[in-house]
Amino acid sequence: VERSRGLGDVYKRQVYFFFDEIQNIEGWEKFVRRVYDNVSRNIFVTGSNSAFLSTDIFTALRGRTLNFEVYPLSFSEYLSFSNMEADIYNIGNKAKIVEKSREYLSQGGFPEICFLDKNLHMRTLQEYFNVMLFKDIIERYKRKSHSYLLKYFVKRLLSCISMPVSIHKIYNELKSQGYKIDKNLLYHLLAELNSVYFFFPLHKYNFSAIKREKGEKKIYIADNGLANAISFNFSENKGVMLENAVFMQFRSNGSQIYFYKNKKECDFIRVTDGGKKEAYQVCCDLTDELTRRREIDGLIEACHCLKIKKGYLITLDEEFERTISGVKIKAEPFYKWALRFNLNLRRK
16 A cells, blocks of 8 residues: 555565564565565564575575574573673672573573573473474474484484584494484484584684585584483583583684694684684683693693684683793683673674
C-alpha cells in the first residue's frame, strides 16, 4: 500500500525481517533475495550451521551481507548478565568475581543458564546437546543410521579436548569394538560437528599457511557447561576446563590463534591484526615444580622461536611477573586476564 503511494524507499528502510534457523527451509535463499530486492534490505538471518548458511547467503546475495558469529558469553559478558560490575579493585567485589569465574568455568556461558535455577542447568544443557546432535546433524546431514556412532564419537572427542586429535586412533578403537565403518565417515562427522559450532579445530603454528592447514590439529568445544553436561570426566580435569575457556575467549572475539609445538609446547599463539605475535600458556596449578618448569620452558621456547619478548601464563590463582631466560613472563588468574583482555579489545 505504501509503495503505491510513492513511499517505497521509506518502506524499505523501515521494515525489518528476522528469520531464525532458516537453513532448514528448502529454497529459503531465493525467498530472501526477493525480499531484499522488492521489500526491504533490513534482513537478519540466523542459523546454527555455518557450512550451509554461509554458502547459501553468498549464493543468494553475493556480497551484500555482513556476517557475524555469535558464541556463548565471554567472561566479561557473563558478569554483565549476572548484574555484576567487573571491578576487581574493589575487595568485596573481587571476591565475588573470583567465585563467578569458578562458576563460569564449570557451567559455561550460555545466556539462558544465567537466569535458571541451578538444578535446571545440567538438564537444560543436555537438551541443548540433544538438539544439536539430532536436529542439526542427524536430521540435516541424514545421519540417522549413524546416531549411536555419533554419540560415541562426540564423547570420545571430549576426552581429546586440548590435545592433538587422531582420527586414525579413534577409527582403530571402533574397529576393535566391532564397528565396520569407513574412516572417511569420521572425518565427515568431525567437519559436521564443526559446522554446527560444537567442536572447533586449532591448527599448529607454522610460518607456511599451507603447512598449517595440513598439519597437526587440536580440538576444543564451544562451551564448558555443555561438555560437563555430556561427560562427567570433563569436570574432573580443571586444567582442561581452564584451557578450553581461554580458547573460547579468543574464539569469541575473532582472534587468529594457533598452538606451538617443537621440542616443547605452548598452548596458544595469537596473531594480532597488525601481525604481532603473542604467546600464552595455560596451567591450572603451578605448585608442582616439574609442571611449573614444563609450562614455563614451553612458553620461553615459543617466545624465543617467534621472537616474542613477553609471554603470558594464565592460571587459576597464581600471579607473578618476572624475567626468565630473557623473556618477561606475566602470570595472572583467568578472571583477571579475561577481563583485561576483553577491555583492551574494546578500547581498540
